[in-house]
Amino acid sequence: MSSTGKKAIVLFGHGARDPQWAEPMKRLQSILTAQLPDVQIELAFLELMAPSLPDTVDCMALGGTEYIQVVPIFFGKGGHLKNDFPVIMAEMKQKHPGLSIEATAAVGQWDAVWQAIATEIVQQVQ
């Protein structure tokens, strides 16, 4: 992500019918907002919850955001990330050619996340 220009991070989750499902993502949003005060941190969802990722990016474009990093909050790499997500990303890039939209790997691809989960499990079973 460039060091100049208005930046945003979108935490992109699956979504669910139960509003409580998004609470942990809101917690992550709070942690990041505190650690990255100059970056706008928003949530967006694939289905069952609003806002959608395209709607979120549309609003950010209107608001003058120049760099958007999308972080998929998914454990596994299945059809949603392999098929749905690339199509959404391509459509957003086509719609907003002046905007830099990138995506990180899904959080489930990060070793540090699984190490943290393993550490917690080991503490809980001993």
Added chain:
Amino acid sequence: MSSTGKKAIVLFGHGARDPQWAEPMKRLQSILTAQLPDVQIELAFLELMAPSLPDTVDCMALGGTEYIQVVPIFFGKGGHLKNDFPVIMAEMKQKHPGLSIEATAAVGQWDAVWQAIATEIVQQVQ
């Protein structure tokens, strides 16, 4: 979990159509198997993948396991964890009264997990 008797941990995930989806859970299984050599570590799924959680527990009961800890590998607490999971747990306990079956909170309820995710995101955007 008691300090005596044959123990197991079941990493319980949602499941998906794409086999690759389960790869991160297998990675977690490997990490835990190395760290807890005396504990059997298995995967089980709610839907779309096998084995199911009841089938896994049935096999563990046949194999003489006495203590089973189920760890839900879910980010959010929605209908699957609020509605489906308690029913499955109750049915397993009723079927295997001599077996100790407990569940941890879902990994998405653990602050350490979100702190790890936040740390990775901050590193990636700077």
